[in-house]
Amino acid sequence: MGVQSGLSGIVIRRVERASRPRLKTRIFPPFTRILETERMALYQLGDVAPTIDNDAYVAPEATVIGRVELKARSSVWPGAVIRGDNEPIVVGEASNVQEGAVLHTDPGCPLNIGDRVTIGHQAMLHGCTVGEGSLIGIQAVVLNRAVIGKDCLVGAGAIVTEGKVFPDRSLILGAPAKAVRELTEDDIAKMRLNAETYAVRQAMYKQQLKRIDG
Structure with a gap:
């Protein structure tokens, strides 16, 4: 059933489980029997629907809309919103978008998240680029055309204000944000371990998470 969005007659449709064939990339991950009654909030906007790898995980309480690509082993956790209505949003392999985070774009400002990136709880990303292996902390904000380097x-x-560019391996703090030092190898190893922990955990959630109605 379509719902008028108010955007030039574009119709938003919730994507149902049975509406897609079994492909290498699907708009839902494979679920075990205990989760067959769960529905993720995945929405087609006009003729554009999210593309979600079989090995990615989207929590039932997360919302993913429109031109969004989630690569293998990526994960989107409860309460996160990824809204690809203006420009594409790409979440790289083994990256995680934690609870309450918001990812959105403005016209002309796509959002690209590299591989093995952590987006912390309640962070807000808007039309920016985040390099491979980086970590965006809790409640951090990264605005249009900003570029966060690798690691x-x-x-x-x-x-992080609009258009700000930070080199690889930067520790970025403050409001407005500034680079305060270069990260050590130990710092980088900890961030990589965090991303890998989430990549492993999402596989467990796909198999073992069970809603309890009481």
Whole structure:
């Protein structure tokens, strides 16, 4: 059933499980029997639907809309919203978008997240680029056309202003955010371990998460 979005007659449709064939990339991950009654909030906008790899995980309470690509072993956790209505949003392999995070774009500002990236709880990303292996801290904000290099750490609560560019391996803190030092090999190893932990955990959730109605 279509719902008028108010955007030039575009219709938003919730994507149902039975509406897609079994392909290498699907708009839903494979579920075990205990989760067959769960429905993820995946929405087609006009004729554009999310593309989600078989090995990705989207929590039932997350919302994914429109031109969004989730690559293998990526994960989107409860309460996160990824809204690809203006420009494409890509979440790289083994990256995670944690609870309450918001990812959105403005016209002319696509959003690209590299592989093995962590997007912390309640972070907000808008039309930016985040390089491979980086971590965006809790409640951090990264705005249009900003570029976060590879293996960077954006601290909790930092605000990265529009168009700001940071080199690889930067520790980025403050509001407005500034690079305060270069990350060590130990710092980078910890961020990589965090991303891998989420990539492993999402596989467990796909197999073992069970809703309890009481």
